[in-house]
Amino acid sequence: MHTYVQDLLFEEAAEIYKFIVLEKGHFYVCGDCKMAEEVCQTLKTIIQIYGNMNDNQILSFMSSLKESIYL
Known part of the structure; x- marks a missing residue:
């Protein structure tokens, strides 16, 4: 069984939203273009969901x- 970053993101969706939107955090991705x-x-x-x-x-x-x- 594979674990995908996308699955892990959804598991922590509320926290991800809080950190990126409410706390104006940054998000960096390393990997190939498709991923x-x-x-x-x-x-x-x-x-989109959490921010309605x-x-x-x-x-x-x-x-x-x-x-x-x-910037």
């Missing part, structure tokens, strides 16, 4: 996360 995209999609889903965000709000938030690493 990173799947983790990004999982993170997006968690934030619509599609436009989540896209804007995810863009701001990506932009913040370059």
Whole structure:
């Protein structure tokens, strides 16, 4: 049986949301592009659910996360 990062994220979804959104934390992913995209999609889903965000709000938030690493 394999353990995937995405599964671990969902297990800790409330904490992930708290750290990233409420506490303005950072999230870094190391690995291949396919895995990173799947983790990004999982993170997006968690934030959208716990933040009760619509599609436009989540896209804007995810863009701001990506932009913040370059500041």
